[in-house]
Amino acid sequence: MGRIIVIEDNPVFAGYVCGLLESKGFQSVSTSTCNGARKLFSKVREDDIVLADLRLPDGDGIALLEELRRQGMNNPYIVMTDYDEVPTAVRSMKSGAEDYIPKPLIEANLFPLLKTLQKRTERHDTPIYERQSAAFREIDRRIRLVAPTNMNVLILGESGTGKEHIAGKIHARSKRAGKPFVAVDCGLLSKELAASALFGHEKGAFTGAESKKQGFWEEAAGGTLFLDEIGNLPIEVQQMLLRALESKMYRPTGGSKDKRADVRIIAATNENLQVAITEKRFRADLYQRLKEYTLHITPLRECKEDIIPLAEFFLQLANEEFEKQVKGFDAEARKRLLAYTWGGNVRELKRVVHLAVLHTEGDTVTADTLEFDEMPLTSDASLEMDDMEKKQIIRALEQAKGNRKLAAALLGIGRTTLYNKIRLYGIKYKE
């Protein structure tokens, strides 16, 4: 996880912000001057986020932002303002700042914003744990089948389930592995600039197009283009994407000739594209093209066998980062990890463990250091859920007259998952 670079000349406010960040498990470095910021920028990592004051003793936050962008660094940049500086802050957004936060509102606004930005800066080289649950072994089998083909793949699953790294895995196991893997978050493409971001533009194609630029499609030539949050792709660009998928031909904005590049598309979404089609936000013909092969990624709460191994994996990563030697989770902490619903999936588990390790003083993580995003289910509620699931399984077995294969099909789960659940709930039903 990257650091937060705090640039603030008021030592009391800087101390307050760094303290807040630390309490939420963020690592911060701070400086009070533009010169100090330049030194930090010279060693900036791509997953660092900048939080800068506007007025500094030797310059201002907007000039620093422009310098950082000139160095080719796209790190998220948040401006902290006093109330009377809002017009200047708006100017900072035009120079590429992500957002501005009035200083008195920092505590309430900073963390939701950091959470969103961190998703964007997640490093793509973070170590990955090979999940062993039945659901993931099946996903892995399907990945192995489809990876060597040229089929477009649509990955469906809730946010944080690992769709992006699964796309990376498909590419790594494909014949295109030596060629580029380009990941694009369609949610971040503006309606106006999406076409040129994807397919490039010629010099002078629009105001601000000072030179010719290649788009993501060309960047991915011979390799794979991963289109995350595909449901957010502006409708105007969907027709162009469809044409490029069908004929491999595309035309850069402002260009007079078509270009050609062979690209495999992997798209992902956590929204129901069929609803988007009915609402006329997504083209049905593009959807058909994208889903030549579909992978459904199971939410973490349905892969309980993965929770503790993943938590232990993240504990080791956090140990390395914080130079600690926390050995594991006590019984109550494990129980809570298993009972929680994990709306944010693996991303949330990673964050919860990261923070817990930071707060752990002994050698074992205890339940009181686990800070979940939502209120955890009380153990009564989670027992109720288990009870409901157990009843559903028994009903399906009754309907299928004990035939496990049929019962699994009725429940919409794999046979191995059904066997695991029968064992977990101690269900006795003759085959």
Ligand SMILES: Nc1ncnc2c1ncn2[C@@H]1O[C@H](COP(=O)(O)OP(=O)(O)OP(=O)(O)O)[C@@H](O)[C@H]1O
């Ligand atoms: N098996 C795994 N081992 C280690 N880390 C994982 C694993 N699966 C997911 N993660 C981590 O969880 C986070 C979310 O993963 P990823 O971005 O792939 O999810 P996503 O489904 O694409 O999310 P979104 O829909 O929000 O874009 C990342 O930090 C990723 O490194």
